[in-house]
Amino acid sequence: MEMTFRWFGTGHDSVTLENIRQIPNVTGVITTLYDVPAGEVWELGDILKLKSEVEAAGLKISGIESVNIHDSIKIGSPDREHYIDNYITTLENLAKAGIHMVCYNFMPVFDWTRSDLAKRRPDGSTVLSYDQELIDKINPEEMFKQIDGNSNGFVMPGWEPDRLAKVKELFERYKDVDEEKLFCNLVYFLNRIRHVCEEYNIKMAIHPDDPAWPVFGLPRIVNNKENILRILSAVDSEFNGLTMCTGSLGSNPNNDLCDIIRAAKGRIHFAHVRNLIHHAPGKFDEAAHLSKDGSFDMYEIMKTLYEIGFNGPVRPDHGRMIWGEVAMPGYGLYDRALGVCYLNGLAEAIEKAGRAR
Numbered sequence: 168m169e170m171t172f173r174w175f176g177t178g179h180d181s182v183t184l185e186n187i188r189q190i191p192n193v194t195g196v197i198t199t200l201y202d203v204p205a206g207e208v209w210e211l212g213d214i215l216k217l218k219s220e221v222e223a224a225g226l227k228i229s230g231i232e233s234v235n236i237h238d239s240i241k242i243g244s245p246d247r248e249h250y251i252d253n254y255i256t257t258l259e260n261l262a263k264a265g266i267h268m269v270c271y272n273f274m275p276v277f278d279w280t281r282s283d284l285a286k287r288r289p290d291g292s293t294v295l296s297y298d299q300e301l302i303d304k305i306n307p308e309e310m311f312k313q314i315d316g317n318s319n320g321f322v323m324p325g326w327e328p329d330r331l332a333k334v335k336e337l338f339e340r341y342k343d344v345d346e347e348k349l350f351c352n353l354v355y356f357l358n359r360i361r362h363v364c365e366e367y368n369i370k371m372a373i374h375p376d377d378p379a380w381p382v383f384g385l386p387r388i389v390n391n392k393e394n395i396l397r398i399l400s401a402v403d404s405e406f407n408g409l410t411m412c413t414g415s416l417g418s419n420p421n422n423d424l425c426d427i428i429r430a431a432k433g434r435i436h437f438a439h440v441r442n443l444i445h446h447a448p449g450k451f452d453e454a455a456h457l458s459k460d461g462s463f464d465m466y467e468i469m470k471t472l473y474e475i476g477f478n479g480p481v482r483p484d485h486g487r488m489i490w491g492e493v494a495m496p497g498y499g500l501y502d503r504a505l506g507v508c509y510l511n512g513l514a515e516a517i518e519k520a521g522r523a524r
């Protein structure tokens with residue numbers, strides 16, 4: 168496993184590459200061209216510039232999160248061809264720059280959703296939180312405004328303000344897209360990019376839906392073992408893989424995380440490892456990475472990744488906000504760095520115990 172850290176780029180992130188370089192065992196960043204709107208080509212020059220900046224800091228680009236998918240591709244409208252062609256050019260440019268892992272999601276309209284970006288815990292830290300009852304009381308436009316107004320001045324990934332203006336129109340465009348249609352549109356997209364991924368050895372890692380059930384009546388298809396295996400087998404080639412995000416899949420306590428890891432063996436190209444606390448169905452808070460702080464057995468998760476031979480990039484995921492840090496919610500330096508150290512400890516112990524057997 169290669170330990171990495173998500174970085175949104177200079178001007179978009181309170182965390183610097185110099186900060187990241189000093190976290191023990193982190194050798195790479197997972198980054199993006201944050202300013203390029205979904206559907207547009209990532210120019211090779213811009214990718215190379217980003218790459219030089221990361222390498223000058225003594226790190227490497229271990230993968231991209233995300234190259235976002237234009238809504239026309241998810242909806243399956245005729246103009247998707249143009250956006251898929253652009254996506255293919257972006258993938259070629261990334262490969263030419265030596266980048267071979269791309270995380271993406273296939274969630275309509277919204278990326279992840281939360282009802283509170285700074286829920287206070289008894290120790291004074293704050294976390295992202297989800298409560299379906301609260302979500303049921305608001306409409307998608309209010310949701311956009313809440314997320315944008317509570318993000319400490321940062322633009323949250325998937326909640327770019329220019330999307331707010333289009334949210335009503337987007338819902339209208341998705342009105343005939345049910346789960347089956349969304350699935351077919353995903354398979355269509357994967358078949359169209361297959362040749363370039365296979366030629367350039369690009370691993371595509373679809374990110375699970377967060378939370379792992381439909382929100383605002385929009386279909387969701389990357390939310391449990393059965394649906395994930397259906398996607399992996401529909402385009403049965405190694406390039407078509409998964410981002411194993413424990414927090415997203417684990418938002419539904421019926422998902423057995425270690426069972427999903429074993430079932431997707433060989434097709435997990437990226438791992439997001441974090442913890443959360445379940446309070447009731449549809450109600451959870453994010454937590455520190457430590458097993459004891461949440462509902463997941465982080466030792467078993469890391470051990471299962473080790474046992475299936477996963478050797479791609481892994482990163483801590485959303486952290487708590489601690490020590491007075493002001494950062495993009497979930498993406499501060501301190502608690503994610505603590506998360507790395509904890510995952511490092513688990514990994515070292517698991518590896519040495521494995522060798523001793």
Ligand SMILES: [Mn+2]
Nearest residue numbers: 412415439484
């Ligand atoms: Mn994730």
